[in-house]
Amino acid sequence: MTDAAQLTILVLEDQGLVRAGMRELIRIAQPRARILEAASYEDAVTQLEAGRVDLAFIDFDLKSEKTGLDLLHYLRQRQIETRAIMLSGSAERQLVLDCLNAGACGYIPKDMSSDGLFQRALDTVFQGGIFVPVTAMARDGFSAPAVTPRPSVPAQSLGVSGRCLEVLYYLCQGLPNKAIASKMQVEEGTIRKDYVPKLFRIFQVTRRTELLVEVSRRGVIVPPLPAGAEAGTKAGGGR
Known part of the structure; x- marks a missing residue:
């Protein structure tokens, strides 16, 4: 990861209160990072075109014609080197895998509010780890862990x-x-x-x-x- 003092982080979330909550959680984990905010796909594209963005937390459902997945496609088709972590109210396994397949390097369910799980997900991302919900971790020959491990x-x-x-x-x-x-x-x-x-x-x-x-x-x-x-x-x- 880039030095925290140089990190530029974009939060794309259509709900102002949720966006503000995300901003505060990020500030706890990365107090010196520069945090940009976007309420729509178009706002996010404007921010991305204006300068380097190291990390983007992208809400999947933007309540508009464009989704967070469209922004992920925008990033990867243009080979923009922004590490993209998807946010969603759904932890359905196929949706998680679809986002990873499209170029996301993490997926955080929005309902991880209990026991500091959301903060732990952020910590995992900032340590350079990959965070996906346990619903996506089961595969042939392996069972999903009880909780997502910290990078170690x-x-x-x-x-x-x-x-x-x-x-x-x-x-x-x-x-x-x-x-x-x-x-x-x-x-x-x-x-x-x-x-x-x-x-x-x-x-x-x-x-x-x-x-x-x-x-x-x-x-x-x-x-x-x-x-x-x-x-x-x-x-x-x-x-």
Whole structure:
């Protein structure tokens, strides 16, 4: 994550009171961050076009023709490097997976008001972890945990290192293979045929959405890239 003093965070939420509550919770977790607010899809696009936004908390249901998912598509189609976390009143598993598949790197249900769960979800996101509700965590051979874990397991401890760790970082930012390849200065096929399958094997999954859910389920910490990492060459780094 960017230094908290430099973080710019956008909150897209059509309800003013909910937006204000989100703003205060974010200030508790990141007191030095710059917080932008938007009440509609159009407001959010204006904010995104005005300057860099590191994190965007996006309400799914905006009570208008455009939804939060439309803004997520806007971000990914233009390869805007904003880490997007969806907010919704629904924790239905398919909706969570649809958002992850569209490029979200987290999903927080709005009803997580008890026992500080919403604040814990924010803390997970700000630590660089992936947060998804427990409803999305059950998969073949695994049961959902009783609660979503805080990030605690370094990705390196699972055997993810070098350029493979870079790819995992970018996947957790919601970037598509083409954008990842451009950043790492390699062919897209190298990402798709080499690094991504290796990560799938490590996490015992077969899809990108499953990978993100598994990162969340295990509480894996994916560290930010060191300064200058994006300037690496095709020959740089290990696997």
